[in-house]
Amino acid sequence: KQEVTQIPAALSVPEGENLVLNCSFTDSAIYNLQWFRQDPGKGLTSLLLIQSSQREQTSGRLNASLDKSSGRSTLYIAASQPGDSATYLCAVGELSGGYQKVTFGTGTKLQVIP
Amino acid sequence: DAGVIQSPRHEVTEMGQEVTLRCKPISGHDYLFWYRQTMMRGLELLIYFNNNVPIDDSGMPEDRFSAKMPNASFSTLKIQPSEPRDSAVYFCASRSGTGMNTEAFFGQGTRLTVV
Numbered sequence: 001k002q003e004v005t006q007i008p009a010a011l012s013v014p015e016g017e018n019l020v021l022n023c024s025f026t027d028s029a030i031y032n033l034q035w036f037r038q039d040p041g042k043g044l045t046s047l048l049l050i051q052s053s054q055r056e057q058t059s060g061r062l063n064a065s066l067d068k069s070s071g072r073s074t075l076y077i078a079a080s081q082p083g084d085s086a087t088y089l090c091a092v093g094e095l096s097g098g099y100q101k102v103t104f105g106t107g108t109k110l111q112v113i114p
Numbered sequence: 115d116a117g118v119i120q121s122p123r124h125e126v127t128e129m130g131q132e133v134t135l136r137c138k139p140i141s142g143h144d145y146l147f148w149y150r151q152t153m154m155r156g157l158e159l160l161i162y163f164n165n166n167v168p169i170d171d172s173g174m175p176e177d178r179f180s181a182k183m184p185n186a187s188f189s190t191l192k193i194q195p196s197e198p199r200d201s202a203v204y205f206c207a208s209r210s211g212t213g214m215n216t217e218a219f220f221g222q223g224t225r226l227t228v229v
Contacts, residue, residue, distance in 0.1 A: 044220040099169045100145055100211055102218055104157040
């Protein structure tokens with residue numbers, strides 16, 4: 001059974017700092033990994049999707065990397081802003097019995113202090 | 115497309131009552147997922163469907179929970195009877211199974227409070 005862990009559970013940084021969020025998964029036979037953002041009381045917003053054949057994806061100040069062999073992904077946020085404060089979740093997509101399945105990590109709650 | 119639509123947004127009910135949560139996936143998406151989110155356990159997959167057929171319901175906590183997808187544009191998650199420990203935010207998500215570059219899209223969630 002796939003298990004997805006995110007460390008740290010919470011992170012507080014001053015505005016302008018670069019930061020890295022970590023995601024690890026136990027079964028490396030994945031076909032993609034997706035990073036989401038969740039604001040308090042809101043739904044999940046997709047940030048980046050990395051296919052298993054890719055090493056990284058970039059969108060603006062965000063860069064996500066994937067290392068399947070080690071079961072790890074990182075989300076790099078450059079020049080953090082207070083508006084980046086949210087919970088960030090990674091989700092691993094895999095084939096299970098011929099069907100697609102998604103398993104979520106535990107999340108990292110980020111606070112960017114002005 | 116308006117995205118994944120869930121209703122109601124908020125539901126407060128008394129213990130023992132039946133609760134029905136509704137979801138309309140994005141048109142053309144052939145996968146639909148129901149998740150439950152709590153502070154203690156994070157996001158948990160309850161059940162998912164492919165082409166309206168339930169594929170994996172191993173995450174459904176008890177027989178009190180049931181889910182249906184009568185057609186490609188509608189799914190329900192029912193709790194009967196509801197209990198206070200069922201209080202959580204329930205999310206529905208959909209994605210297309212075609213190809214590898216398929217993002218999952220989530221609804222805004224239904225916040226359920228059982229008193």
